[in-house]
Every structure is written in structure tokens, then in C-alpha cells.
Amino acid sequence: MLKALNLENINKSYGAIKALRNINLTISDGEFFSLLGPSGSGKTTCLKVIAGFEAPDEGGVVIFDQEVTNIPPFKRQVNTVFQDYALFPHMNVRQNVGYSLKVQKLKGPSIEKSIDEILEVVNLTGYDLRKPSELSGGQRQRVALARALVNKPKILLLDEPLGALDLKLREKMQIELKNIQRQFKITFIYVTHDQQEALSMSDRIAVFNDGMIEQVDTPANIYSKPINSFVADFIGTTSIFDKASAMKLFNLDKAFSVRPENALIFDTEKDLVSIDKNEYFLANGTVLDCQFQGSHLKITFSIEANCKLSVYKSLEGNINQKYDVNSKHIIAWKKSDITSLNE
């Protein structure tokens, strides 16, 4: 498989703050790859290093087998969609989109044709003469995308491109981005702090924390086999039993996590007959909170002093189900459904 990008042991500090620590990453050609992490975890710095806006203190950047660590951004075959879109306010849509072609001193009808084509791809035909200030947030986002794509980059970098859009628009753009990536067959490197977005769009995800990469894997594996408690906690909703609780309650020598959809709620001991007790872990819990979430209830139980457990209960059949706060229940989950964690 052709390698689109190789980061070799990248380190980057801003004064005393270590923004990136020993980042090693290999991304294949045509992949939709997400850099996921909380704010300040180094994912945007990593993107800047790839684009060339920041030079790493140590380490190398290789794009399609070409060492580019000391090559300025305007000589890299990489384009960026910026978080704030960074559209040139004094240029109209057409001039913005055509900027990269114009600075290459390309001339003739092929430029105009490329611009028309890309504007059609992002559904902005007819907006050519508008200034960025005359566009909505979603339209600006499309201009930024068209501007980055018109030059047919080998890698497209996207820095939280949908962060400023409302939920509906964001979901629509997620699908469009994915379609565009399939259509253009180029590598997308996508920075986001939204784990839902990363899970739904990516081929692979790198989870960033505190300047380091915690785990690199497919969305399914990141979700079902988180490598440590940070990843387990950051991706989706999960309940973590630390080492002490695991030992005390279940006689396990390792911390573990349980996804809320994997746990079942029983009102009394008698109801447990429907399951094979040997295959399940059981715990007594007191309801702390019960939230209605449309398709299901999210119930948070207190198991013991420092141990909480969230459970999703499907509302199928009875939409008016409720769990009273402080009522006591038995929670059960399959032994095979837990994820052991290295803390």
C-alpha cells in the first residue's frame, strides 16, 4: 500500500509546553484518517506540522516518500481547510477558489473550467461573484473546501471544518465530505474533538492526549477495544471500574470498562432466572439519575462510593418507562463484554 504520510518521531514544544511528544504515524494513500482528541491535546499542532506552518523541533515529515520537513508550505502538495475557513475577504468566491491556480501563473480556459467544476462539486454554482461576507457559514465552509480541492492536492487536511456549523448542517456536510473523498480518491486527514464525527467518518482514528498518541485503530476497534482508560472514557459513553473496585466487587486484578448498551437492569433477584449467572457480572446499584433520550433511557447507577455505572435501556414497547431516583436494582453484563484497561 502506498504511504501518503509518514511522521517520524515528531517533537514540538512551545516554551515549556510540550505540544507533541514522539509522534509516529503512517497514513496510507486514500485513507480517511482522523486525529481525535480534546482541545489542547496537540492534534491541531500535528496538522500544522504536516501542512508546514510549524517546523518540528525533532523528527521528520515524509509525504509520498518525499522528505518535506524543511520545505515551506507553498511547495508541499497538501492543502488545508481551516477552522475559521480563512477566506480572503477582499476576493469573491471565484477569486478565492481560483487563488491557487492563479499564483501558479496558470492561464487560459482550463483554469475557469476547473473552478466551474469544483464549484459544482460543492453546490455553489452561481455564487461566483459573492464576497465571503455575503455567504452563510455553511456556504463559506464549501468555498474553503472548493479552494483547497481545486488544486487536486495529494492530501487534504481539515482542521475541525464543521465545528462552527449547527448539528443538522454538520451531519449533512459529514456525508458530503465522505462522498467528495470517495470521488476524488485523495487522503483526508481530519482533525476533530467530536468523537461521534470521527467514529462515523473515519477509516482509522488516532486518539491524541496531552501531546501523545494513545491509540491508532479503526473506529470499531477504538470503540470496542480501547487500549486504556483515557481512550475508553473519551470515545462514547462508558463506565470505568478502577483496579480497587474491580478487585473488591468482582475479584479481577485489572481495571475494566463497560459500555452502557451492554448492561441489563433487573428489578429483583427472581428476574435473574432469564440469564445464565455464570456468564454475567452482577452488581447492586442505586439510581442517581434517569434521562430520557428519545430512543432510550440513560440511567446512572451508583454501585459504591467512587463507582458509577451508566446503562442504556431501550424504550421499545413502553415509551413511558421510568426509574425512580434512589430505587435499587440489579445490573448485569456479560463477562465477555468488558474491556480490560491498562491504566
Added chain:
Amino acid sequence: MNNLLDSFSNFAFRNKNFIFLSFLIIPLLWLGVVYLGSLLIFLGHSFFHLDGFTGQIVYEFSFKTLLELFSSPANIDILIRTVVLAACVTIGSAIIGFPIAYYMAKFTSPKVKIFLFIAIMLPLWSSYLVRVYSWKLILAKEGIINWFFEKLHLEWLLDSILSTPVIGGPSLSISYIGMFLVFTYIWLPFMILPIQASLERVPNSLINASHDLGANKRQTFYKVILPLALPGVIAGSIFTFSLTLGDYIIPYIIGTSKFFIGQAVYTHQGTAGNIPLAAAFSLVPILVMIVYIYCAKRMGAFDAL
């Protein structure tokens, strides 16, 4: 009583214009009546004329004075001389001021920036006359610049510069070159500060975006940074251009015997008592500025605002 105050405060809260008006009435009267009013009355005098025999102002509407201004070659010389010098000073200030403003806006730490702000403003805190007179000494034949050229055995260079026709003169302190230097020094802060403010507002992500899209540093400067800083350059040039057009002290101290608009106005309204001609001279800088701003707008200098 309380009730009345209460309903008054309710009324004031609901009628925002009332509040604005009550705060603005004094400044508006000042600007409208005292400032603009007296200016218009003065400029209106250019449509009156001086009676050649009695030396009295004839208060009748006519274009005699304006015709006199634009038909006399001596007057035309004064106008051209002033406008050309003002243009040169403006271009000079922009060329010197832009890099300083750019450095301040994009490359300094906050502490250095404050230091530079003070350094730029500091000369403005001392007397204008003192500064011009110190320049007179600096530029004089016995001054430091001459001394410096002598020590380097480069008097011939200075002499050959000074022997250039039109812009030269007996010494730097009595030449257009000297006037250009002093004007540029005096008005430079008025050029740097607006450019700095406009560059400060250009987000770094735009510069990154330009590089990202394949533009090198030169292209980025000409296609992104300069167009976005242009309103600041124009604002600065409005200051330097109009201040030079109207100044009469520097031409008086540094200049040659040839008049500039400011000196012409000063002489005509003073000793000669020819207020109409003085008013006509004053009209010219205003017209030049209107044309200048109109052209700047047509060329899209304010599009990025």
C-alpha cells in the same frame, strides 16, 4: 416626584434616540456650527473678491478670485510645488512606515510592541517647533550630516546631490530634499499607526492559507497582505498628505524662498488682507483630498473594510 422621575427614566430607556441626542447635542453643535460653520464661511469667501483700488472685500458672488488663483502662473507654481512635495512625503512615509508597522503587527512580543508604540509617539509629545528647529541644525552646513560626510571624505557626494537642479540648494537646510526629510520625519507616526492597526486585523490564518495554496512570500504580500492593509495605508496617507498640504512652518524654516500653499494663505490673510484669495488657496487642499479619496475608493482601497 419619584413617580415623575420613574416615568422619565422609563421614557429615556425606551427612546434610545433621546439618550443619544441628549449626549450628542453639544458635540454636534460644536462640530456643526462652530467647526463646519466657520470653515464654510471662510471657504465661502473665495467667491468674494478684493477691490483693486480700495483694498476692501467686495461681498458679491463672483468667480474673480478663483480665476485669479488659477490664471496666475505664480499661484499655479505654488499649488503644483505643494501637491508634488505632499505626494513625495506621503510615498516616502509609506515606504519607511510599512515595514515598521508590519514588524510591530506580526513579529513582536507584546512588551516590545508597547516599547515601539512609545518610541513612535514620543516625538509627538515634544514641541513641533523645537523638532523642526533641531532639524534645521542637523541639516545646516555646519550640522552633523555635513560633518559625517566630511569625515567619510564624501563631501563630493553630498555636493553633487545638492547640485541637482530643482531639489538641490546651497545646503540641506535650504532645499527641497531637506524639506522632504523633515516632513517625512514629522508625519511618520501618522502613517505607521493606521497601517499597524490594519495589519493587526489581518488574521495569521489568511497568511497561512495563502502559503498553503501555493503562494510564496512575495505573492502572499502583494495578493493578500497589501490589499488588506491598504485601508490603513490610505488612512495614513490622508494624514501625511493633508498635513503636508496645509503646513507653513517647515517651508518657512527649512525651505527656500519659494512659497507653499500654507505660506500663501498666511501672507494673503495677514499682511495683504486678501481673505478671498487666502480662502481660495485653502480650497485647493480640500479639493485635492476629495479627488484623492474618491480615486482611492474607485480603485477598491476600502473593499477590505
